[in-house]
Amino acid sequence: MKRLYLSVPHMGENEERYVHEAFASNWLSTVGPNLDAFEAAFTARVGLPCVALGTGTAAIHLGLRLLGVGEGDEVVCPSLTFIASVNPVSWLGARPVFLDSDRASWNLDPNLLADFLAKRAAVNRLPKVVEVVHLYGQSADMDPILEVCARWGVAVLEDAAEAVGTLYKGRPCGTMGAVGAYSFNGNKIITTTGGGMLVAQNPEWVSRARFWSQQARDPGVAYEHTQMGYNYRLSNVLAGIGRGQLEVLDQRVARRREIAFRYRDAFADLGGLELMAQASYGLHTNWLSVFLVDEAKLGLSRDEVIRALDAENIESRPVWKPMHLQPLFAGYECHGGAVAEDLFRRGVCFPSSSNMTATEQERVIAVVRAAALKSRAVRSPAALHGSAP
Numbered sequence: 001m002k003r004l005y006l007s008v009p010h011m012g013e014n015e016e017r018y019v020h021e022a023f024a025s026n027w028l029s030t031v032g033p034n035l036d037a038f039e040a041a042f043t044a045r046v047g048l049p050c051v052a053l054g055t056g057t058a059a060i061h062l063g064l065r066l067l068g069v070g071e072g073d074e075v076v077c078p079s080l081t082f083i084a085s086v087n088p089v090s091w092l093g094a095r096p097v098f099l100d101s102d103r104a105s106w107n108l109d110p111n112l113l114a115d116f117l118a119k120r121a122a123v124n125r126l127p128k129v130v131e132v133v134h135l136y137g138q139s140a141d142m143d144p145i146l147e148v149c150a151r152w153g154v155a156v157l158e159d160a161a162e163a164v165g166t167l168y169k170g171r172p173c174g175t176m177g178a179v180g181a182y183s184f185n186g187n188k189i190i191t192t193t194g195g196g197m198l199v200a201q202n203p204e205w206v207s208r209a210r211f212w213s214q215q216a217r218d219p220g221v222a223y224e225h226t227q228m229g230y231n232y233r234l235s236n237v238l239a240g241i242g243r244g245q246l247e248v249l250d251q252r253v254a255r256r257r258e259i260a261f262r263y264r265d266a267f268a269d270l271g272g273l274e275l276m277a278q279a280s281y282g283l284h285t286n287w288l289s290v291f292l293v294d295e296a297k298l299g300l301s302r303d304e305v306i307r308a309l310d311a312e313n314i315e316s317r318p319v320w321k322p323m324h325l326q327p328l329f330a331g332y333e334c335h336g337g338a339v340a341e342d343l344f345r346r347g348v349c350f351p352s353s354s355n356m357t358a359t360e361q362e363r364v365i366a367v368v369r370a371a372a373l374k375s376r377a378v379r380s381p382a383a384l385h386g387s388a389p
């Protein structure tokens, strides 16, 4: 059987044509019509000026620098995230402070944040930035987060790497904080093979990020530099892929949601597999179909689910390992953590590619169901005959 992966690229009709245009016109570097068109289309979609970058991580890095994060500063991050949310904090010489997530969204807990900021304000030690992450295509609960950050004058950066297409009360994720970062990595809901986008409320900040992303070369022909920069710009070739992918984003969102709800329905009678919370305030893209395993009910642990799928050549993965459990961040401050730990311990991501066929998804479902039923029969033979308690 062909290996079934977690999340693979899914091209539309026009990506190859835009890439071909780049070749035909010889715009093969970091300037060109695809870049202009990709950025214009992205801005038309989210309503903020933007700059296309080589990675989402680069967008977070530049965003933190725009917000003035530097040596000795503190940045609040949810513990439950992917490492790329946090590495740029360290690159700038700042220190992440981790906060737990809430069960309703799996994202930064607004009540915990309010308590934390009030306590820090009382000792005059507010963090420089609060970084919000929208995990797996679901928005954090932004209104209370923005309100409490505004109250204490702390800037908000949104890591919307996993939330391209996600809405919060009708607003696109990534556009509510001062700066937002998106990813077009190969496993995300749309991809440029690798790529990212930075948006900011302030257009001048976007210009500055664009300048930094191209080695911060001062205007003029003589290579003169007054600021430190990076080589972070996306190429015009890859922007062509991005153009095509943006055209099909809504279809990709619809398909990812369909896949998640198909799993939910197919596991409903089994018990012990619960779809990730779907907060009522937004559009959750379900970029990945994530489920929580209740071992007592399912008859399998999270790792047994992953092993059963792997034995049938199907890739599945645990939920992100919380940052406060990472050896890299041993000794770092963390407030709460029990929710993140539970979601990590019991969470499993199933194959979720938008180009997965119905037959392929049924294969995943059949493997999980068979493994659960087999394990129950061994653990409690009577259960097979329906006479177990």
Ligand SMILES: *Cc1c(COP(=O)(O)O)cnc(C)c1O
Residues within 6 Å of the ligand: 054, 055, 056, 057, 058, 081, 082, 084, 085, 133, 159, 161, 162, 182, 183, 184, 185, 194, 195, 196
């Ligand atoms: C993918 C991802 C990133 C980084 O994006 P890249 O484009 O891979 O650099 C950052 N944060 C989160 C939460 C992600 O999932």
